[in-house]
Amino acid sequence: MGTPALAPCDIVVFGGTGDLTVRKLLPALYQRYRDGQLPEGTRVIACSRAGLDDAGYRDKIRGELPRFVPNAELDQASAEAFIEGLEHVSLDVQDDHSWAGLTAKLPPVAGREHGNDRVRVFYLACAPSLFGPISAGLEGHGLINARSRVVLEKPIGRDLASALAINDAVGAVFDESQIFRIDHYLGKESVQNLLVTRFANAVLEPLWNGRAIDHVQITVAEAIGVGARAGYYDTSGALRDMVQNHLLQLLCLVAMEPPTQVDRDSVRDEKLKVLKALRPITAADAAEVTATGQYATYAEECERPDSTTETFVALKVEIENWRWAGVPFYLRTGKCLDARTSEIVIQFRPVPHPMFPDAEGTTEPNRLVITLQPDEGMQLHLIAKEPGPGGIRLRPVSLDLNYAATFSSRTPEAYERLLMDVVRGNPTLFMRRDEVEAAWAWTEPILAAWEEAGRQPETYPAGTSGPTAATTLIERDGRTWHTRSVS
Ligand SMILES: NC(=O)C1=CN([C@@H]2O[C@H](COP(=O)(O)OP(=O)(O)OC[C@H]3O[C@@H](n4cnc5c(N)ncnc54)[C@H](OP(=O)(O)O)[C@@H]3O)[C@@H](O)[C@H]2O)C=CC1
Numbered sequence: 001m002g003t004p005a006l007a008p009c010d011i012v013v014f015g016g017t018g019d020l021t022v023r024k025l026l027p028a029l030y031q032r033y034r035d036g037q038l039p040e041g042t043r044v045i046a047c048s049r050a051g052l053d054d055a056g057y058r059d060k061i062r063g064e065l066p067r068f069v070p071n072a073e074l075d076q077a078s079a080e081a082f083i084e085g086l087e088h089v090s091l092d093v094q095d096d097h098s099w100a101g102l103t104a105k106l107p108p109v110a111g112r113e114h115g116n117d118r119v120r121v122f123y124l125a126c127a128p129s130l131f132g133p134i135s136a137g138l139e140g141h142g143l144i145n146a147r148s149r150v151v152l153e154k155p156i157g158r159d160l161a162s163a164l165a166i167n168d169a170v171g172a173v174f175d176e177s178q179i180f181r182i183d184h185y186l187g188k189e190s191v192q193n194l195l196v197t198r199f200a201n202a203v204l205e206p207l208w209n210g211r212a213i214d215h216v217q218i219t220v221a222e223a224i225g226v227g228a229r230a231g232y233y234d235t236s237g238a239l240r241d242m243v244q245n246h247l248l249q250l251l252c253l254v255a256m257e258p259p260t261q262v263d264r265d266s267v268r269d270e271k272l273k274v275l276k277a278l279r280p281i282t283a284a285d286a287a288e289v290t291a292t293g294q295y296a297t298y299a300e301e302c303e304r305p306d307s308t309t310e311t312f313v314a315l316k317v318e319i320e321n322w323r324w325a326g327v328p329f330y331l332r333t334g335k336c337l338d339a340r341t342s343e344i345v346i347q348f349r350p351v352p353h354p355m356f357p358d359a360e361g362t363t364e365p366n367r368l369v370i371t372l373q374p375d376e377g378m379q380l381h382l383i384a385k386e387p388g389p390g391g392i393r394l395r396p397v398s399l400d401l402n403y404a405a406t407f408s409s410r411t412p413e414a415y416e417r418l419l420m421d422v423v424r425g426n427p428t429l430f431m432r433r434d435e436v437e438a439a440w441a442w443t444e445p446i447l448a449a450w451e452e453a454g455r456q457p458e459t460y461p462a463g464t465s466g467p468t469a470a471t472t473l474i475e476r477d478g479r480t481w482h483t484r485s486v487s
């Protein structure tokens with residue numbers, strides 16, 4: 001059965017000239033438009049303070065779109081039709097008078113009970129400090145109908161108190177069912193495939209626990225630095241920017257119990273249980289279970305020579321429940337590393353009894369490596385006998401699944417999937433309020449412990465695997481980080 005056809009809707013993007021909109025959202029909308037999924041008649045209205053009219057905005061995007069859509073996927077005719085449909089409103093969301101520009105394009109509604117109105121998506125691709133004022137402005141100017149949805153970009157705040165305040169402010173205007181908190185990692189094909197791998201294959205579940213698994217590693221390594229986002233990043237750092245959201249979400253998907261079904265609440269209920277079971281990291285153990293680094297040219301790039309913001313963080317995380325008792329999850333993420341690699345490594349325990357003590361070669365325990373990016377795939381590392389006469393020689397081998405080679409279809413970008421989920425009103429892959437707050441409740445004590453200890457990140461050269469403190473963190477437990485060359 002195909003997906004039901006959608007009716008045209010109105011998509012209003014606050015932050016319409018920003019990096020996220022230009023680099024990710026508009027290219028994603030274009031791809032869906034080109035594939036015929038964005039119904040004819042759908043309006044995309046971008047808002048920002050830039051004094052651009054529709055034509056000026058279209059010219060800007062005409063210049064930008066080809067930079068962010070691969071050549072082979074850019075069809076001139078459909079790109080031009082998409083761009084010609086874009087509109088721009090010059091609007092300072094904090095100035096009540098300037099909302100008139102938006103109400104002139106998007107008529108106020110008579111009331112929220114008018115259920116047959118077009119779907120209105122309000123995408124807040126701007127600083128979280130504007131989420132409350134924008135919600136209030138939308139309410140005050142009568143722009144919210146019964147079929148409206150609001151999308152909140154991460155980060156939702158910078159600590160628990162600010163997250164609560166933002167959630168309260170948005171929640172005063174929108175019902176929780178209308179709020180879509182985006183974590184674009186949940187829209188990545190590879191991350192959704194993690195759910196399928198775990199729950200559509202019976203062979204894994206009996207092994208998916210501390211009896212068979214020694215530890216888990218989650219790595220999100222970026223080769224790029226902070227670039228033009230230094231202003232934001234220096235007030236954030238890797239823990240807030242990546243761990244509080246993306247890495248914890250990945251951890252939840254690896255660790256959660258099987259949900260009864262994949263629907264709006266079952267998956268989110270299970271993720272929440274994991275977040276609540278995370279062992280708190282306290283000031284007493286932060287030095288042992290966390291490691292931070294800053295790439296050598298960072299302070300110069302962000303023009304703050306004394307910045308102590310971490311561009312790399314590694315953590316040892318424990319989950320206090322039956323399935324995962326005694327199984328550490330090692331997390332690491334950083335910028336300006338030697339490669340862009342995101343992967344989840346499930347390290348199994350060694351065999352209980354050595355059957356080939358006299359054999360040549362190594363007997364490494366099995367490993368399942370799930371590569372999220374850049375080349376999505378999965379490898380199961382096993383030990384095999386090297387063919388040959390005479391004695392037994394053991395050789396590590398891998399069963400290799402490369403998605404690009406196996407499936408011919410184009411892998412959509414995360415935002416394509418997530419934007420369409422908003423239009424369809426499916427919040428399963430979005431974070432619920434309680435999840436975001438539970439993630440902050442666990443993250444905040446780490447920030448406090450660092451502050452109390454006067455934590456200084458270790459400097460690491462750009463293009464390397466990060467600070468030595470991260471190596472020490474895992475080696476202290478007699479383990480090592482997985483390196484891709486092993487595959
Ligand atoms: N860029 C990225 O890759 C990612 C960004 N995010 C998050 O998305 C949000 C946006 O990020 P990004 O695009 O990088 O930020 P930018 O600084 O590039 O863009 C901010 C946008 O907000 C607009 N804006 C700022 N103040 C106002 C105002 N008072 N009224 C109306 N519009 C305003 C700006 O336009 P103008 O100044 O012309 O008004 C601009 O369009 C941030 O919260 C960020 O953390 C999340 C994931 C990835």
Ligand SMILES: O=C1O[C@H](COP(=O)(O)O)[C@@H](O)[C@H](O)[C@H]1O
Pocket residue numbers: 222241242
């Ligand atoms: O949310 C963010 O994610 C990006 C990394 O996303 P990816 O899809 O390229 O892996 C990161 O660069 C950015 O700092 C962070 O805000």
